[in-house]
Structure formats: C-alpha cells, structure tokens
Amino acid sequence: MSVAELPRVRGKLKPHAPLAPLVWFKSGGAAEWLFEPADAADLQQFLRDLPADVPVMALGLGSNLIVRDGGVPGVVVRLGKPFATVERLDDLTIRCGGGASGILVSSAARDAGIAGVEFLRSIPGTVGGFVRMNGGAYGREVKDVLVEADVVLRSGEPVTLSNTDLGYTYRHSELPDQAVVVSATFRGQPGEPAAIQAEMDRIAASREASQPLRSRTGGSTFKNPLPSKAWEVIDAAGCRGLTRGEAQVSEKHCNFLLNLGSATSAEIEQLGEDVRTRVRAHSGVELEWEIQRVGQPK
Incomplete structure (x- = not known):
C-alpha cells in the first residue's frame, strides 16, 4: 500500500515504523503504517477515507502488548500530545x-x-x-x-x-x-x-515493592482466574523464574514476563504458553491472556 493510496493527513504518517521502541517489551516488528493524528477531526477524516479492507489498531503506551515479530499490517494509530x-x-x-x-x-x-x-x-x-x-x-x-x-x-x-x-x-x-x-x-x-496524594503514594509504594517496574515487561500477563490470583497458580505450578531464550517469568512477581535483553516476541509469547500449559497440568486452571498479542509471526 503506497502513500498515494492513503488519505491525506495533517498529522504524521510513517511507513514501516518500528514498534519495538514504543512498547514496554522492546521487541517485535514494524507497523506497515504509523499514524499520529493532529486532532480528532484528522483521525475521523483519515478513517472515513481509508479503504475499508485496511485494518486499524490503536496503540497507547504499549505496556499491555506483545507485538509479534512479523509486524502489524495496516495502520497503527497512536494518539500523541x-x-x-x-x-x-x-x-x-x-x-x-x-x-x-x-x-x-x-x-x-x-x-x-x-x-x-x-x-x-x-x-x-x-x-x-x-x-x-x-x-x-x-x-x-x-x-x-x-x-x-x-x-x-x-x-x-x-x-x-x-x-x-x-x-x-x-x-x-x-x-x-x-x-x-x-x-x-x-x-x-x-x-x-x-x-x-497519600493514597497515590501508597499505591506507588505497593507497586514498587511487588512488581518488576524497572524491567522490560508487559505488566500483568494473565487475567486472575477468580477467586484465585494468577500469580498464585503460576507459582504453585513451579513457573517462577522459568525461561525461554531471553524471556523469563519474573522472580519478583510471577504474573509478569520479562525481556532479559534480546528476547524475541515469539520467545515471550511462547513462554506465556509454557506457563499456561504447566498451570493447566498442575491445577486444571485455564489461564486467559490479559496482555494483547497483535500482528504476524516472522
């Protein structure tokens, strides 16, 4: 899809835009097109005039997201300042x-x-x-x-x-x-x-104490299988510290996956599936992904 086939915009429209720098895991491929609209009207006009068969995905801070290594087809919309x-x-x-x-x-x-x-x-x-x-x-x-x-x-x-x-x-x-x-x-x-402010400080301190905030991570990986907590069934299944390539289950909070350095998105996602398999075998609990997984494998 060439730029000539796309609607004109007042914001920024970039082809083959790397997404790894924009997501917390720092892994994954590129967006076919990355669009940062100038305002809501710019976004409305772009989507109205964009061919209906072109997929569109919104991207925020990229914290709860695995972008697969083959990248994301179509248009990724990122709302900026x-x-x-x-x-x-x-x-x-x-x-x-x-x-x-x-x-x-x-x-x-x-x-x-x-x-x-x-x-x-x-x-x-x-x-x-x-x-x-x-x-x-x-x-x-x-x-x-x-x-x-x-x-x-x-x-x-x-x-x-x-x-x-x-x-x-x-x-x-x-x-x-x-x-x-x-x-x-x-x-x-x-x-x-x-x-x-006191309540915000309490929340911040609690997160700092219990979560690997300074790591390349995606946040909570799986939804809590209520009434249990996801980390409890993951820990009970022996997954704390489990690795696949450069991806690891956090030892600090085992509902967090980490990129230890150069993990691919495929390694991170497969590690999550390894955890699901072990938990299913141990407790019969079927963990459901909370992290969104988008794009195509390489």
Missing part, C-alpha cells in the same frame, strides 16, 4: 484525552479535589486502553468511574458511548472492533488533595 489532555468539567468530573496517562489523570483529579481515580496512578497505560480493557487495580475499575467515552469508529464516524453501552466485565468491554477512544469522562467524589 494533542490527546494527552485533562479538562475539569465540574466539581466531580473530568474529561481526559485518549492519550492521557494514568499518572496525568490521577494527578489532575487530585489537584481538582476529585477522589476515586487514584487507582489509575498504578496502571501503566493511557485512557484509550483503560476504556477498552476496563483497566483496574487496587479494588477499582474504569467501570466504577466512567461516565462516557468519545470514540471514532473504523468508518470515521464519531460516537459517544455510555458506561452501559460499553458492557463492561472483568478486563473486557464491548468497544467496537478497530474503534479508537479519543476521550473519556470520569466522575469521582469530593476529596482533599493531601489525602488523595
């Missing part, structure tokens, strides 16, 4: 751009005296990913605070979806396939900034 915004609507409500990080959202809410979104401080991603995956931690989920989300469908049509429209369940939503979340409105409750 124009979408990294937080706007206070009233005493309890903020509207956040799809590219805003959890730290930015929780900090802006703190400054506005809005409690209830502190948990977003602990999720290494952006609003678009939070909305899509019903991101959660420390007893809270996006469904607990989301009012509505502004979305651009694959057709280029802008729509607003309510909390109910998104049909939230554990780490899942009914967000339409290939849709891009451009903003979300969250509502909290009254709080004192000092108390909100």
